Amino acid sequence: DNIKMDDVFNTPVQRTGPSSRVIRRQSGLPEKPRNLKEQTMERSFRLLDDAIGSPTSTITQKPGFDISHVPRPTLGSMNLDNTLFMPARGDRTSLGQGQGSDRSIFGQQAADVTRTAKLDHTVMRFDNNQSLLSATLYSNDLEENPGVQSTENLFNEFLSVMTTGSMGLDTIPEFEDMLSDHIRRLRQLLKSQPTFRDKNPKTAAVCEDLFNERNTWRILNKLYTDRLITSAQDNSDAENLVPLTPNSEKRIIERFFIGNKEVRQAYIVVDWLEKNARDANERIITQQMEWFTDATICWENTTAALCRGQSRPGMVKELDPDAPNRKGLVLHELDVDDDNKLLFCMMNLVRCGLLDEAQELCNRLGQSWRAATLEGWKLFHDPNYESGTDGRGDKLPIEGNIHRDIWKKAAWGLTKDKSMPQMERSMYAALCGNLEQLRSVYTQWEDKLWAGAKCAVDVMVETEIRSHLIKNFTELPIEYWNSPTSLSKVIAEASSGLSDTANVNKYRKIQSHIILDDYPGLLASMKEWVQEDGGLEAHLLRLLCHIVLVHRSLGIHGDPESEERILTEYTRYLMSRDMLHLIPWYVSKLEQKNQVPLHSAYLSGVERHEDQAVCLQLGLECGLDISAMIVSAVSIVRSGEAVDNEAMVKSLGWLTHHPSQVRDLLYQTNAVMRRLLGRGQVELAAQALCQVPRDTQTKVVAAWRSQSTEEDSMERALVREYLALKVYLEAQEAFSDWFDHFHRGQPKRPVMPENPTFTEKVAHEQREKQYLAELDRWRGGQLIQSRQAEGKLKEVLNFSGGWLLDQDLEDDDGMLEEEEAQRRDEMSSLRAELIPQSFLLLHSVLHNTGQYQAAITLANLVADEKTANYAAFGKEKMKQFLAKIRESSMAVLDEGKDPWGFDKP
Numbered sequence: 034d035n036i037k038m039d040d041v042f043n044t045p046v047q048r049t050g051p052s053s054r055v056i057r058r059q060s061g062l063p064e065k066p067r068n069l070k071e072q073t074m075e076r077s078f079r080l081l082d083d084a085i086g087s088p089t090s091t092i093t094q095k096p097g098f099d100i101s102h103v104p105r106p107t108l109g110s111m112n113l114d115n116t117l118f119m120p121a122r123g124d125r126t127s128l129g130q131g132q133g134s135d136r137s138i139f140g141q142q143a144a145d146v147t148r149t150a151k152l153d154h155t156v157m158r159f160d161n162n163q164s165l166l167s168a169t170l171y172s173n174d175l176e177e178n179p180g181v182q183s184t185e186n187l188f189n190e191f192l193s194v195m196t197t198g199s200m201g202l203d204t205i206p207e208f209e210d211m212l213s214d215h216i217r218r219l220r221q222l223l224k225s226q227p228t229f230r231d232k233n234p235k236t237a238a239v240c241e242d243l244f245n246e247r248n249t250w251r252i253l254n255k256l257y258t259d260r261l262i263t264s265a266q267d268n269s270d271a272e273n274l275v276p277l278t279p280n281s282e283k284r285i286i287e288r289f290f291i292g293n294k295e296v297r298q299a300y301i302v303v304d305w306l307e308k309n310a311r312d313a314n315e316r317i318i319t320q321q322m323e324w325f326t327d328a329t330i331c332w333e334n335t336t337a338a339l340c341r342g343q344s345r346p347g348m349v350k351e352l353d354p355d356a357p358n359r360k361g362l363v364l365h366e367l368d369v370d371d372d373n374k375l376l377f378c379m380m381n382l383v384r385c386g387l388l389d390e391a392q393e394l395c396n397r398l399g400q401s402w403r404a405a406t407l408e409g410w411k412l413f414h415d416p417n418y419e420s421g422t423d424g425r426g427d428k429l430p431i432e433g434n435i436h437r438d439i440w441k442k443a444a445w446g447l448t449k450d451k452s453m454p455q456m457e458r459s460m461y462a463a464l465c466g467n468l469e470q471l472r473s474v475y476t477q478w479e480d481k482l483w484a485g486a487k488c489a490v491d492v493m494v495e496t497e498i499r500s501h502l503i504k505n506f507t508e509l510p511i512e513y514w515n516s517p518t519s520l521s522k523v524i525a526e527a528s529s530g531l532s533d534t535a536n537v538n539k540y541r542k543i544q545s546h547i548i549l550d551d552y553p554g555l556l557a558s559m560k561e562w563v564q565e566d567g568g569l570e571a572h573l574l575r576l577l578c579h580i581v582l583v584h585r586s587l588g589i590h591g592d593p594e595s596e597e598r599i600l601t602e603y604t605r606y607l608m609s610r611d612m613l614h615l616i617p618w619y620v621s622k623l624e625q626k627n628q629v630p631l632h633s634a635y636l637s638g639v640e641r642h643e644d645q646a647v648c649l650q651l652g653l654e655c656g657l658d659i660s661a662m663i664v665s666a667v668s669i670v671r672s673g674e675a676v677d678n679e680a681m682v683k684s685l686g687w688l689t690h691h692p693s694q695v696r697d698l699l700y701q702t703n704a705v706m707r708r709l710l711g712r713g714q715v716e717l718a719a720q721a722l723c724q725v726p727r728d729t730q731t732k733v734v735a736a737w738r739s740q741s742t743e744e745d746s747m748e749r750a751l752v753r754e755y756l757a758l759k760v761y762l763e764a765q766e767a768f769s770d771w772f773d774h775f776h777r778g779q780p781k782r783p784v785m786p787e788n789p790t791f792t793e794k795v796a797h798e799q800r801e802k803q804y805l806a807e808l809d810r811w812r813g814g815q816l817i818q819s820r821q822a823e824g825k826l827k828e829v830l831n832f833s834g835g836w837l838l839d840q841d842l843e844d845d846d847g848m849l850e851e852e853e854a855q856r857r858d859e860m861s862s863l864r865a866e867l868i869p870q871s872f873l874l875l876h877s878v879l880h881n882t883g884q885y886q887a888a889i890t891l892a893n894l895v896a897d898e899k900t901a902n903y904a905a906f907g908k909e910k911m912k913q914f915l916a917k918i919r920e921s922s923m924a925v926l927d928e929g930k931d932p933w934g935f936d937k938p
Contacts (some may be wrong), residue, residue, distance in 0.1 A: 079780070106888060111361055130222075134222070135477060152429030157899070167370060173251065180186055182221070183215070183218065184215055184219075184239055184243065184572065185459055187211065187212075187215065187243075187572065187575065188571075188575060188607070188612060188615060189615065190211050190613070191208065191211070191575060191579060191610075192614075192615050192618060192619075193206040193501075194208065194211075195579075195582065195618075196618060200586050201583070201586045201587050202257060202258060202261070202587070204255060204256060204583060205250050205253060205254040205257075205583065208247075208250045208579070208696075209247055209251055209254070209729075210248045212243050212246055212247035212250070213247055216240060216243050216244055216247060219236060219239065219240040219243070220240060223236065223237060223238065223240060224316075234713075238536075239572065241537065242536065242540075242570060242572050242573060243572060244312075244313065245537060245540035245541075246540065246572060247572075248305070248309045248540075248544070249540060249543055249544055249547070250545055250570060251305060251308070251309070252301075252302070252305045252544055252548065252584070252777075253547050253580075255301050255304075255778035256298060256301060256307060256548065256550075257587065257788065259294065259297060259298055259301060260294075260298075260479075260550065261587065263294075263297070264294045278414065278415065278418045278419055280413065280415070280435075280502065281413065281414045281415065281418070282412040282413045282414065282433065282437070282498050282502070283412040283413065283414035283432065283433065283879050284414065285497060285498055285501050285502070286412055286494055286497065286498070287758050289494070289497045290495075293493075295493070295518075295520075296490060296493045296494070296497075296813065298520070298548075299486050299489050299490050299492050299493070299518075299520055302482070302486045302488060302520065302548055303483060303486045303487050304386065306479055306482060306483040306486070307384070307385055307483070308386070310384050310385040310386070310483075311385040311386065311387070312826070314381060314385060317381070318378075318381060318382065318385065318387075321374075321377070321378040321381065322378070322394070324374050324378065325374075325375070325378075325394070325397070325398055328575065330399040331352070331398065331399035331400050332352060332364055332365070332368040332371075332372075333368070333399075334364075334365035334368045334371075334522055335348065335349065335352065335364045335365040335368050336352060338365055339352070345365075347363055348362060348364070348365065349362040349363065349364060350362075354400075354403070357454070358450075358452060372454070373454060373456070375394070375395075375398065375400075376454055376456035376457045376460065377456050378391075378394065379391040379394065379395070379456070379460055380396070380456045380460045383460050383463050383464075384463075384480070388407060391404075391407065392404035392407055392408075395407075406444075406461075407464065408434065409436075409437060409443075409444065409464075410434070410437065410440065410441065410442075410444075410464045410465065411432070411433040411434055411437070412432075412433045412437065412494075412498075413431070413432070413433040413434055413435045413437060413927045414431070414432040414433055415431050415432075416429045416430075416431075416432065417429050417431075438506045438509075439507050440505040441465045441466075441495075441507075442467075442507045442508075442509060442511065442815065444461045444462075444465035445465050445467055445509065445510060445513065447461050448461050448462040448465065448467045448470045449470075450666070455473075456473060456474075458470055459471060459473075460472045460815065463484070463487060465491075465513075466487075466488045466492060466495070466513055466516060467488075467512075467513070468484060468485065468488040468512075468516045469512060471484035471488070472484065478527050478528065478531060478538075478541050479541075481526065481527035482523065482524065482527040485516075485517065485522075485523035485524075485527055486520065486523055486531040487515060488516045489516065489518045489519075489520070489523055491516075492513070492514065492516050492518050493522075495509070495520050511820055520548055520549060524545045524548065524549065528541070528542075528545060536570060539562060539569075539573060540573075542558055543555060543558075543576075543580070545558075546558065552584060552589060553589050553591050555580070555591075556581075556591040556592050556595040556596065556597060556599075557592070558600060559577045559580070559581075559595070559599050560592075560594075560595040562577070563577065563598060563599055563602040564598070568602075568606075569602075571606060574602060574603050574606055576601065577599050577603070578599055578600055578602075578603035578619070578739065580599075581596045581599050582598060582622065585622075585661045593624075597623060597624055598623055599621055600619065600648040601623060601627065601631065603619065604616065604619045604620055604623065604631065605631070607619060608635040613639075613644055613647050613648060614647065614651065615652075615656060616632070616635065616648075616651075617632075617648065617651040617652045617654075617655045618651070618655050620632045620652075620655070620657060621656055621657055628657060628658070628662070629658060629661055629662050630665070631666055632652075632657065632662045633662045633663075633665035633666040633669060634669060635665035635666075636648060636662060636663060636687065637666040637667070637670045637684065638670040639687075640680070640683045640684075641684075642686055645687055645690065646690055649663070649687075649690050649691065649824070649927060653742030660693070660694065660697065662687060663687045663694070663697070664688075664697045664700075664701065666684065666687060667684045667685065667687055667688065667697075667701045667705075668701070668704075670684040671701075671704060671705060671708060676708075677797050678709060678712070678714055678717050679717065681705045681708065681717075681721070682705065682709075682717055682720050682721045682724065684701075684705075685698070685701060685702055685705060685721060685724040686724060688701055688702075688724075689724060689725075689726060689729075695729055695732070695733075696748060696751065698724075698725060698729070699725075699733065699751045699752065699755050700751055702721055702722070702724060702725055703751060703754045703755055703758060703856075704856070704859075705718075705721045706718045706721050706722060706758045706762075707758070707856075707859045707860065707863060708773060708859070709721060710758070710761075710863055710867065711859060711863060715762070715765050718758075719760060719762050719765075722758070722759055722762055725755075730759075733752050733755060733756070734752075734756070750839065753834075753853065754837065754839070754860070757829075757832055757836050757837050758855050760825070760829050760832060760836075761836070761867060761871070762830045763825050763828075764822070764825035764826045764828065764829050764871065764874075766825075767818075767821045767822040767824075767825040767826070768822045768825070768826065768874050768878065770818055770821070771815075771818040771819055771821070771822040771878060774811075774814060774815060774818045775815060775818070775819075779808075779811055779815075780804055780807040780808055780811055781804075782801075782804055783797060783800035783801055783804055786795050815882070816882075819878055819882045822874075822875075822878050823875065823878050823879065826871055826875040826878070827875065827876055828902065829868075829871050830868070830872065830894055830902060831894070831900060832869055832900065833899075834899075834900075835864075835865065835899075835900045835901045835902070836867075836868060836871075836900070836902075837860045837863055837864045837867075838860075838864065838900075838901060839857055839860055843903065864904075864905040865905050865907065865910075868902055868905035868906070869905060869906055869907075869910040869913070869914060871915060872891060872894075872895065872902070872914055873913070873914065875891065876888050876891055876914075876917045876918075876921070879891075879921075880917070880920065880924070885921045885922075885924045885925045885928075885934055886921075886925060886930075886933070886934025886935075888918070888921040889918055889921045889922055889925070889932075889933055889934050890916075891914075891918065892915075892918055897915070921934075922934075
């Protein structure tokens with residue numbers, strides 16, 4: 034299709050019917066404004082529910098992007114429509130085909146699971162997609178704005194897009210769609226009640242941030258499509274297909290746009306700014322259209338006054354368009370007010386790229402002459418040189434203005450006429466390229482950038498035409514040619530006076546870097562922002578992270594340190610919000626050396642078993658070294674300065690999810706039990722022991738009994754240590770049971786009262802019989818308890834090779850020397866503390882149960898070389914133990930036996 038050069042400077046609007054423009058049809062009447070005061074409670078709930086619901090249904094899967102397989106546009110389709118902003122939905126064509134992602138869990142869980150914060154006085158319900166369906170948000174002191182809460186789903190939705198097949202440029206329209214839906218809902222919420230914006234400032238701020246982010250993705254998509262696809266192609270053949278029609282300005286500019294990326298990208302910026310203005314001011318434009326009535330005539334109040342002969346002094350007597358300026362007279366004050374409103378509305382329409390609507394409005398108000406003045410800038414083209422007639426023998430209509438240069442000079446003069454209204458001068462300045470006039474009316478960055486870029490395109494187009502056509506052109510003022518044509522200069526002028534303190538200026542700076550194709554500079558700015566004290570807003574931080582990821586997917590790489598810092602900060606934010614289903618994927622995008630320390634620190638705080646299982650599964654799917662991360666997480670809990678004993682025990686749950694974790698489970702369980710026993714926390718140590726599943730314990734014992742080889746010597750050492758600690762804890766439990774039964778369970782003998790009566794004597798006899806029966810039961814139980822305690826304690830003291838006595842093993846490559854040294858120090862310390870203690874406990878059992886000879890023979894067990902128990906005794910401990918042996922020897926002497934408990938000859 035041939036290019037329609039009528040639309041070079043104004044953005045086409047998608048037609049959805051006979052008339053889909055912003056203004057109402059001429060035959061229509063102004064809509065009755067809604068009365069917000071008449072809103073019912075039911076309507077308020079419905080509006081609030083729709084506004085804060087998560088529009089997850091808009092996400093569609095797109096094939097991956099592979100720039101090497103992008104189909105080249107056909108030569109006949111090479112036109113300016115490739116640079117225009119068309120709706121992101123509907124018939125948007127994928128830029129490429131590729132393989133989809135195979136990370137199945139993210140396609141479901143990342144979009145379906147949202148960890149939401151609780152709101153005071155807030156009731157929320159979620160459906161299967163975790164969409165926020167309804168909320169009751171009535172509170173005089175609501176800490177969280179509902180709009181802020183509703184946008185939390187964006188974090189899940191962005192990950193869903195990144196992991197469900199879309200790659201490269203294909204992801205950007207998806208981002209834009211999601212943001213547009215959230216913006217629409219937030220705006221609906223903000224305008225649902227007149228005072229809502231004032232009462233919920235965070236919601237308004239979030240809506241503005243999302244609007245700026247959506248605009249950022251929009252310009253990134255269009256410019257990168259042009260740079261990576263359009264500019265990378267050989268367009269020489271496409272230029273040759275555009276015919277060189279004599280005196281056709283339109284054909285010259287068509288070829289110019291095909292072959293010159295600077296003017297094409299400057300035009301993209303203009304079109305982008307106009308589309309953003311339309312989106313931002315759609316409601317305002319509609320309201321401005323309602324200022325004017327239908328089927329009216331030009332200057333109706335002045336006309337009525339003249340017809341009635343009631344003209345005032347100084348009022349015009351003629352009604353031609355130039356009468357007020359030519360005669361120096363004025364219109365009726367109501368017409369002056371209407372004209373000012375009309376010009377203000379028309380300037381807004383021109384700013385939004387809706388020039389057709391501005392002309393239609395003029396025609397509707399009876400000012401067709403004003404609409405005609407807006408036609409003179411269009412490029413001249415006579416199609417009869419190319420196609421002859423229209424088939425019926427008639428000539429085709431000529432397009433554009435053959436005297437465009439004269440119109441431009443006349444329009445320039447009008448913009449300099451200070452007697453003309455400011456808005457009218459600015460409107461013509463936008464069409465003839467008078468940058469100075471536009472600068473005088475615009476103060477916002479977006480408006481100044483639009484003015485500069487539009488004038489830059491105008492100058493480049495005019496230069497190209499005059500360099501190719503042989504014609505006596507009307508000279509334009511020197512100020513026109515002095516307008517900058519470089520986007521870098523245009524942005525520098527628009528950005529003068531801006532600072533990075535305001536959040537909106539950060540978005541503007543990002544957009545500036547994208548327009549200038551300055552990714553290294555963008556990375557430097559983003560790194561500086563994430564390092565600021567106080568951090569960034571969550572949505573801005575999400576934008577920075579995904580800008581880095583999208584550039585990586587396009588093969589565009591910058592400073593690795595800056596990219597790593599940005600991704601790390603975003604990952605830390607997700608960790609601070611406990612977004613379990615998002616964290617592993619973003620951790621996988623970090624450098625290998627940074628993954629384990631960062632993720633381990635987070636995993637050390639995850640205690641729920643279900644959450645641990647999710648983290649483990651997602652980590653495996655993302656290709657993380659999750660085993661090393663889990664071991665490190667458990668070590669972090671154990672090695673902290675203010676260690677929580679219970680947290681140490683719970684952290685062992687990380688190592689019980691997969692059979693391959695058995696070795697790490699044993700090592701970490703041993704370390705936790707050593708630490709707890711050293712602190713005297715026997716009960717918690719027993720809980721740590723219970724963290725090892727029973728089937729694992731069975732496998733551990735079987736492995737320990739198998740033959741040892743050099744390869745599994747370290748595993749056998751871990752098993753041996755684990756069994757030694759297990760035996761000790763079982764012995765402690767058995768001794769505690771015996772102690773409680775011996776000292777607290779023994780029945781008390783009933784006492785006969787003084788001077789008992791017959792009845793009391795009979796009752797005493799019954800109690801005595803009951804006491805004797807209980808005493809027999811107690812003695813039977815005591816015998817069983819003492820034997821169990823004796824057997825368990827002897828297992829500790831007779832442990833093969835010595836209890837917690839490590840064998841000489843070479844250091845394992847996977848274990849740091851410092852860790853091994855600490856382990857052996859702890860084992861030595863526990864032996865020195867617990868071996869003497871176990872001997873004293875066993876002596877207490879034997880001595881209190883009358884087994885004096887067995888108590889004396891404990892000395893032989895101390896001196897046994899096989900267990901080397903004597904090495905664990907210090908001087909004081911040995912004195913204490915020998916004192917106990919002496920007590921038992923004295924007891925057997927009292928029984929008439931020798932000091933060793935044998936019968937005397």
